[in-house]
Amino acid sequence: xxxxxxxxxxxxxxxxxxxxxxxxxxxxxxxxxxxxxxxxxxxxxxxxxxxxxxxxxxxxxxxxxxxxxxxxxxxxxxxxxxxxxxxxxxxxxxxxxxxxxxxxxxxxxxxxxxxx
Amino acid sequence: xxxxxxxxxxxxxxxxxxxxxxxxxxxxxxxxxxxxxxxxxxxxxxxxxxxxxxxxxxxxxxxxxxxxxxxxxxxxxxxxxxxxxxxxxxxxxxxxxxxxxxxxxxxxxxxxxxxx
Numbered sequence: 592x593x594x595x596x597x598x599x600x601x602x603x604x605x606x607x608x609x610x611x612x613x614x615x616x617x618x619x620x621x622x623x624x625x626x627x628x629x630x631x632x633x634x635x636x637x638x639x640x641x642x643x644x645x646x647x648x649x650x651x652x653x654x655x656x657x658x659x660x661x662x663x664x665x666x667x668x669x670x671x672x673x674x675x676x677x678x679x680x681x682x683x684x685x686x687x688x689x690x691x692x693x694x695x696x697x698x699x700x701x702x703x704x705x706x707x
Numbered sequence: 708x709x710x711x712x713x714x715x716x717x718x719x720x721x722x723x724x725x726x727x728x729x730x731x732x733x734x735x736x737x738x739x740x741x742x743x744x745x746x747x748x749x750x751x752x753x754x755x756x757x758x759x760x761x762x763x764x765x766x767x768x769x770x771x772x773x774x775x776x777x778x779x780x781x782x783x784x785x786x787x788x789x790x791x792x793x794x795x796x797x798x799x800x801x802x803x804x805x806x807x808x809x810x811x812x813x814x815x816x817x818x819x820x821x822x823x
Contacts, residue, residue: 595750597750623809625811633815633816634797634813634814634815634816635751635797635813637810637811640809640810682748684750684751686750686751688809693739693758695741695753695756696741696753696801696811697753698743698750698751698752698753699750700749700750701748701749701750703748
């Protein structure tokens with residue numbers, strides 16, 4: 592299957608700092624990328640959907656000024672958690688797929704964010 | 708409203724025995740259906756999907772799933788479970804049409820434990 596990479600895999604930061612997470616589709620062009628958040632023993636919560644070159648569409652309740660998403664190319668999307676607080680600590684997973692509606696959505700390995 | 712139900716939080720099965728992880732859905736129209744597996748602290752790995760055609764879909768690692776339109780189900784099965792199959796399994800559906808085109812809806816996950 593297609594490969595989606597995520598970097599870093601784990602990050603610890605101080606409260607008030609910003610953290611950037613990168614998501615790359617390694618062997619396909621990702622027309623659409625998704626960012627999810629997962630709490631322990633729970634399902635994935637969709638945060639936002641982004642199409643290359645367009646502004647991201649955020650889910651209700653997700654602060655777009657806090658979670659900045661940039662989908663600058665067909666292989667790269669970034670999520671920046673601005674002014675992070677301990678409640679932002681979570682497992683963040685990106686996902687990508689090509690443009691056809693039947694295409695498979697592939698997931699990155701996830702980033703464990705811990706805000707002290 | 709679109710929804711996915713995985714009625715069992717936990718499934719336990721002995722190695723070598725068949726396993727079934729259940730999934731039912733409620734989506735308008737004809738959905739695309741997916742199964743993913745998640746190992747601890749990792750992203751989701753794609754197992755299989757139903758788009759159209761044969762109701763029995765074969766996927767990775769010996770897994771298969773049967774699409775049943777009348778029962779709106781898409782149960783995941785494997786004839787002979789392995790200890791290494793122990794993981795968290797997610798069923799997901801995607802609209803073929805409508806304003807939420809492209810979005811995946813996830814079940815809450817089923818923890819599969821295969822004991823030796």
